[in-house]
Amino acid sequence: MAPVVHLDRIERTFPGTPPVHALRESNLTIEKNDYIAIVGPSGSGKSTLLHLLGLLDRPTGGTYWLDGVDTASLDDTARAGMRAERIGFVFQAFHLLGHRTAVENVMLAEIHRRGGSKQRRERAEAALRRVGLGHRIDAFPTTLSGGERQRVAVARALIGGPSLLLADEPTGNLDSKTSESILQLFDDLHAAGLTLAVITHDDDVSERAQRRIRIHDGVLTPLTELVDRGAR
Amino acid sequence: MLAEATAALTARPARTLLTALGTVLGVAALVATLGLAKTAGGQIVGRFDELEATRVEVSLDNGGFFGQQDNRPNPLPFDAEDRLTRLNGVAFAGTKTSIDLEGAFARSVPVVDPLGQTEFQVPMFSASPGLFDAVRGQLETGRWYDHGHNDRGDAVAILGPAAAERLNINRVDASPAIFVGEHTLAVVGIIRAVEREPDLLSAIIVPDGWARTTFGIVAPEEVHIDVEVGAAQLIGSQAAIALAPNDPDLLRVAVPPSPGQVRRDVEGDVNALFLVLGGISLLVGAIGIANVTLVSVLERTGEIGLRRALGATRRHIATQFMFESAVLGALAGLIGASLGVLVVVGVSANREWTPILDEWIPLAAPPAGAIVGLVAGLYPALKAASIEPISALRSG
Numbered sequence: 001m002a003p004v005v006h007l008d009r010i011e012r013t014f015p016g017t018p019p020v021h022a023l024r025e026s027n028l029t030i031e032k033n034d035y036i037a038i039v040g041p042s043g044s045g046k047s048t049l050l051h052l053l054g055l056l057d058r059p060t061g062g063t064y065w066l067d068g069v070d071t072a073s074l075d076d077t078a079r080a081g082m083r084a085e086r087i088g089f090v091f092q093a094f095h096l097l098g099h100r101t102a103v104e105n106v107m108l109a110e111i112h113r114r115g116g117s118k119q120r121r122e123r124a125e126a127a128l129r130r131v132g133l134g135h136r137i138d139a140f141p142t143t144l145s146g147g148e149r150q151r152v153a154v155a156r157a158l159i160g161g162p163s164l165l166l167a168d169e170p171t172g173n174l175d176s177k178t179s180e181s182i183l184q185l186f187d188d189l190h191a192a193g194l195t196l197a198v199i200t201h202d203d204d205v206s207e208r209a210q211r212r213i214r215i216h217d218g219v220l221t222p223l224t225e226l227v228d229r230g231a232r
Numbered sequence: 233m234l235a236e237a238t239a240a241l242t243a244r245p246a247r248t249l250l251t252a253l254g255t256v257l258g259v260a261a262l263v264a265t266l267g268l269a270k271t272a273g274g275q276i277v278g279r280f281d282e283l284e285a286t287r288v289e290v291s292l293d294n295g296g297f298f299g300q301q302d303n304r305p306n307p308l309p310f311d312a313e314d315r316l317t318r319l320n321g322v323a324f325a326g327t328k329t330s331i332d333l334e335g336a337f338a339r340s341v342p343v344v345d346p347l348g349q350t351e352f353q354v355p356m357f358s359a360s361p362g363l364f365d366a367v368r369g370q371l372e373t374g375r376w377y378d379h380g381h382n383d384r385g386d387a388v389a390i391l392g393p394a395a396a397e398r399l400n401i402n403r404v405d406a407s408p409a410i411f412v413g414e415h416t417l418a419v420v421g422i423i424r425a426v427e428r429e430p431d432l433l434s435a436i437i438v439p440d441g442w443a444r445t446t447f448g449i450v451a452p453e454e455v456h457i458d459v460e461v462g463a464a465q466l467i468g469s470q471a472a473i474a475l476a477p478n479d480p481d482l483l484r485v486a487v488p489p490s491p492g493q494v495r496r497d498v499e500g501d502v503n504a505l506f507l508v509l510g511g512i513s514l515l516v517g518a519i520g521i522a523n524v525t526l527v528s529v530l531e532r533t534g535e536i537g538l539r540r541a542l543g544a545t546r547r548h549i550a551t552q553f554m555f556e557s558a559v560l561g562a563l564a565g566l567i568g569a570s571l572g573v574l575v576v577v578g579v580s581a582n583r584e585w586t587p588i589l590d591e592w593i594p595l596a597a598p599p600a601g602a603i604v605g606l607v608a609g610l611y612p613a614l615k616a617a618s619i620e621p622i623s624a625l626r627s628g
Contacts, residue, residue, distance in 0.1 A: 047622075051621075051622050054541065056540070056541060056621045056622050056625075057622055076545060076546065077545050077547075080540070080543050080544060080545040080548075081543060082543075083540075083541060083542065083543045084542060084543020084544075085543070087541075089538075089541045089542070091538075091625060093534070093625075095534055095535070095537070095538040095625065097243075097535055097538075098243075099239075099240075099243030099244065100239065100243070104239075108538075108539075108542060109542050109543075111236065111542070111544075112539075112542060112543035112544045112545075112548060113543060156542075168625075
């Protein structure tokens with residue numbers, strides 16, 4: 001079975017004088033049900049990698065296979081479709097729409113996705129229950145705590161059953177106690193079979209992952225190898 | 233997509249309304265303009281002078297006295313009255329001809345009054361008996377002269393009230409005589425009022441028959457026709473042929489403008505001015521929508537980035553913002569149309585007019601508003617579509 005993500009000598013260079021090499025000839029493979037953490041200081045290329053993985057940006061070199069599909073062959077519409085179907089995003093700033101209820105924010109993820117809209121609300125409610133927010137379904141984000149907002153964002157990322165959950169500093173705006181609960185949620189999701197890639201500079205976050213990859217000056221370096229990889 | 237667009241608008245109703253205000257006013261101005269123009273036009277037709285609408289006048293085209301000055305024969309016949317009353321739609325008809333008395337004085341029965349003036353220059357008209365009805369005259373006393381007087385060429389006269397006063401005649405039961413130059417006339421009636429041709433009020437009016445033999449008048453100068461309501465245009469087209477079948481082109485027929493024409497003229501006048509104003513306010517409204525939508529695009533870059541991350545293409549984003557401004561425009565059109573109708577009804581109620589509004593105007597207003605919104609939203613939508621999700625997500 002093809003890995004969820006396979007990066008082969010991927011490169012991303014931003015034009016300018018001099019050109020900025022945000023990512024240099026990097027290789028990365030994320031298998032199904034992996035939980036990896038990508039760590040690195042600011043400006044190391046973390047965000048560039050996230051955008052490449054999330055199909056929000058195109059590499060200037062190398063190849064990116066997502067679920068066995070060479071993403072370079074896809075046009076913008078197909079890439080948007082891949083984002084909708086296969087990738088769930090969780091952002092540091094949550095990015096919830098303030099004037100929509102929690103369940104409406106979750107349903108937003110399915111607008112650009114194929115499939116019936118009839119059970120959309122049911123699926124959104126199920127996703128909210130899955131992240132432990134069954135009691136705040138019709139609450140507005142302004143009335144939710146930071147941790148609850150991030151749970152709504154996670155529910156939004158989960159609703160379509162993505163191949164990969166991409167989290168960008170998911171605990172960056174949360175206090176340590178709330179962070180812990182979000183990380184616990186990630187652990188639970190991972191245990192349920194989800195593939196996660198978390199980008200962070202926080203050691204507490206990265207330690208929860210099975211595998212840590214350090215990024216520095218656009219170069220990826222594995223820190224911890226997956227111990228029991230063969231067993232899975 | 234429509235639900236998404238309306239959701240964004242209903243989230244902030246106050247702001248949405250303010251954004252739409254310019255378009256609301258523009259549409260309201262347009263609807264009110266069209267409605268008021270129509271109402272005013274209808275009102276003018278409603279008030280349209282029944283007196284004028286039933287008046288047709290035929291005269292010689294060159295406008296010369298006695299029809300002979302221009303060496304053009306005057307084809308008007310003295311039996312104009314008979315010819316015209318045979319036409320369906322003519323109520324009354326009569327000829328009217330001014331007579332040149334060459335400075336002769338008029339006086340009544342000589343009374344020796346060393347202080348008072350007893351002789352006057354009074355204008356004289358000859359007329360066929362039908363003229364009194366054609367000008368809607370009313371008698372103060374006495375009677376009109378009739379066809380018998382006219383055919384016999386009797387020396388009778390009707391006095392206008394001003395002429396009667398100057399000549400000091402107020403009773404006609406004894407048919408008092410007046411003297412005009414060397415001619416003697418028996419006064420049979422005094423006019424109280426006429427609704428047309430007020431110059432008759434100060435004149436001595438004599439039968440055509442007497443004027444022809446006495447002054448040698450060869451043709452009537454004018455023919456006045458009182459037509460049934462609504463027949464003016466028809467009679468106007470027939471009168472010249474009926475009066476002068478051989479040379480109808482020599483005659484000038486004055487007919488009142490048709491009611492439809494009057495209404496169109498009025499509507500046109502009102503419309504031209506206010507449509508420009510309405511158009512300008514609509515333009516300002518569109519700029520307002522474009523402006524606020526642009527601001528909202530910048531404000532919602534985070535949302536745009538999120539939607540892109542959730543699988544929206546550029547086209548989806550552009551469509552959503554276009555939809556938003558189109559829905560906004562349609563809403564503005566709806567409110568504006570309502571306001572416009574209220575204005576029309578309010579003004580009409582105030583002036584006690586009958587409000588008239590084409591039904592297509594309020595129906596067309598929301599689509600028109602939507603088009604305005606669509607056009608206004610075009611640039612912001614393209615701007616939104618061009619936002620890179622990466623920068624959008626970072627900024628949020």
